[in-house]
Amino acid sequence: EYYSSVSSMIVLGDVELELLMATRDFLKAQQEQLETYRDFIVNINNEHIMASEDFDDYLGNPLHAFKLLKRMVKDWKDLYENVVADKPLEDFRKKMLELTADDAFPDLDELRGAVKGLARLQQVYNLTAYDMADGVFNGIYEGAQLQWHDCFDIAVQLFELKQYKNAIEWFMVAADLLRQLDEDEKTKQKPLAEIHEYLALANYQLGHSELAHELLDPVVDLDSTSPAESTREYLNYNPPPSKCHEEQGFSWFSNYTRLCQGRRVPESTTTPLKCFLDSKRHAIFRLAPLKVEQVHLDPDINVYHGILTNSHIAGILEQAEEHVMQRSGVAGGKDKSLIRDLRVSQQTWLNYSSPIMEHVHDLVAAISGFDMKSAEIMQVANYGVGGQYEPHPDYFDYLLPAGYEGDRISTSMFYLSDVAQGGYTVFTRLNVFLRPIKGAMVMWHNLHRSLRPDVRTQHAGCPVLVGSKRIGNIWIHSGHQEFSRPCELFNDGEKSTGLTL
Numbered sequence: 090e091y092y093s094s095v096s097s098m099i100v101l102g103d104v105e106l107e108l109l110m111a112t113r114d115f116l117k118a119q120q121e122q123l124e125t126y127r128d129f130i131v132n133i134n135n136e137h138i139m140a141s142e143d144f145d146d147y148l149g150n151p152l153h154a155f156k157l158l159k160r161m162v163k164d165w166k167d168l169y170e171n172v173v174a175d176k177p178l179e180d181f182r183k184k185m186l187e188l189t190a191d192d193a194f195p196d197l198d199e200l201r202g203a204v205k206g207l208a209r210l211q212q213v214y215n216l217t218a219y220d221m222a223d224g225v226f227n228g229i230y231e232g233a234q235l236q237w238h239d240c241f242d243i244a245v246q247l248f249e250l251k252q253y254k255n256a257i258e259w260f261m262v263a264a265d266l267l268r269q270l271d272e273d274e275k276t277k278q279k280p281l282a283e284i285h286e287y288l289a290l291a292n293y294q295l296g297h298s299e300l301a302h303e304l305l306d307p308v309v310d311l312d313s314t315s316p317a318e319s320t321r322e323y324l325n326y327n328p329p330p331s332k333c334h335e336e337q338g339f340s341w342f343s344n345y346t347r348l349c350q351g352r353r354v355p356e357s358t359t360t361p362l363k364c365f366l367d368s369k370r371h372a373i374f375r376l377a378p379l380k381v382e383q384v385h386l387d388p389d390i391n392v393y394h395g396i397l398t399n400s401h402i403a404g405i406l407e408q409a410e411e412h413v414m415q416r417s418g419v420a421g422g423k424d425k426s427l428i429r430d431l432r433v434s435q436q437t438w439l440n441y442s443s444p445i446m447e448h449v450h451d452l453v454a455a456i457s458g459f460d461m462k463s464a465e466i467m468q469v470a471n472y473g474v475g476g477q478y479e480p481h482p483d484y485f486d487y488l489l490p491a492g493y494e495g496d497r498i499s500t501s502m503f504y505l506s507d508v509a510q511g512g513y514t515v516f517t518r519l520n521v522f523l524r525p526i527k528g529a530m531v532m533w534h535n536l537h538r539s540l541r542p543d544v545r546t547q548h549a550g551c552p553v554l555v556g557s558k559r560i561g562n563i564w565i566h567s568g569h570q571e572f573s574r575p576c577e578l579f580n581d582g583e584k585s586t587g588l589t590l
């Protein structure tokens with residue numbers, strides 16, 4: 090699977106480069122072959138020019154007579170066989186089969202995944218299909234545009250996914266771009282008719298039957314043999330769908346999208362948050378103090394800036410590249426992992442055996458104050474087109490798989506890249522958003538001191554709009570932490586009471 094991560098898309102780029110070279114070789118071989126055919130007929134034509142002056146005289150020459158006979162017996166047959174065998178085409182076919190037969194070659198599902206990613210970006214960041222087609226994201230032109238047929242393909246996939254409203258928007262952009270195209274009207278007519286047909290069907294699905302007919306009628310009037318005629322009949326004989334299939338918005342969604350866009354709800358009382366240097370937490374910070382930014386109090390969320398250098402990060406990513414990245418799942422029952430649209434990224438796991446990972450391990454121990462005996466190894470994730478992780482808590486609660494020493498008491502999330510646009514981490518219940526900053530680490534506790542889940546820590550990774558996002562997560566479990574984070578005298582789990590997921 091490719092679309093869920095930028096690093097695996099790079100593999101596809103390499104495959105395309107091979108396709109490009111194979112096609113270039115094919116064209117060159119074919120051109121050379123055509124040239125030999127042309128030379129052949131030029132030569133024969135010359136003979137005929139000579140012969141046309143006096144055929145008897147021409148054939149009176151025994152060499153001419155021999156050559157004519159030889160051409161008839163052999164040369165024309167050779168030519169015919171060469172043309173029919175078409176070696177360059179055969180070689181090309183073999184090469185293409187070889188390159189595309191691989192199980193890893195993307196299929197229609199991949200395209201659908203990528204289109205879903207685009208649709209998600211549109212929804213979360215309030216982007217119009219027009220702006221996206223122009224390559225303008227939040228007013229910034231990012232250097233790529235779509236052509237009418239790209240928009241058309243996106244629209245068709247959205248239609249198939251039953252996202253009719255969005256499909257209509259993309260069909261309209263496709264139609265507009267097609268109309269603006271500098272080509273004669275006749276060539277545009279067929280694709281325009283097809284777009285109208287889709288628009289009619291999408292509107293029909295949304296319950297706008299009249300509009301559907303208004304869209305189809307001119308297409309049929311213009312060309313009575315058009316397939317739109319049978320579509321019109323279909324609409325006549327099938328009752329319109331009783332209710333539209335469009336997915337309903339969820340209640341959490343507006344909160345989520347607002348924070349993803351970097352907008353907080355203004356709060357009436359704001360707790361004073363501080364940035365400070367901390368050299369006391371652990372001896373290793375004596376000379377290079379921790380740069381701490383408080384982003385929320387109770388539950389505390391802190392960002393530690395400049396924790397990893399670029400060369401640390403390059404080392405971590407290099408190790409991650411050595412593993413095969415897997416599409417990320419979500420916890421969904423006992424020891425089960427589900428692959429769903431709510432988590433679109435790829436991930437791998439790194440243990441602490443290398444010097445760099447040992448350093449990361451020691452940093453997390455020193456910052457958190459926790460015993461790392463119960464820590465998981467680091468999960469490294471990479472998000473691609475529209476890659477995201479919808480609101481979730483990091484604790485397992487009743488889904489805790491066997492083999493862990495308690496639930497995930499804390500999350501330490503390292504940002505291993507900057508992200509050009511989007512990809513914020515947001516805490517949907519706390520009105521907090523964080524822009525990924527390469528080298529920073531964010532840490533919070535997922536459990537109350539009573540070890541009950543702190544539902545207020547629900548958070549999400551917003552879809553990446555432009556760029557590639559890489560993070561590294563280290564989850565520490567509650568086993569062995571009795572002394573580093575003892576219980577309060579009161580049951581602080583009550584802070585979460587009344588809040589459900």
Ligand SMILES: O=C(O)CCC(=O)C(=O)O
Nearest residue numbers: 478513514549550560562
């Ligand atoms: O990508 C993010 O910002 C959040 C990721 C996350 O919450 C997770 O991996 O558990």
Ligand SMILES: [Fe+2]
Nearest residue numbers: 481482483548
């Ligand atoms: Fe998380």
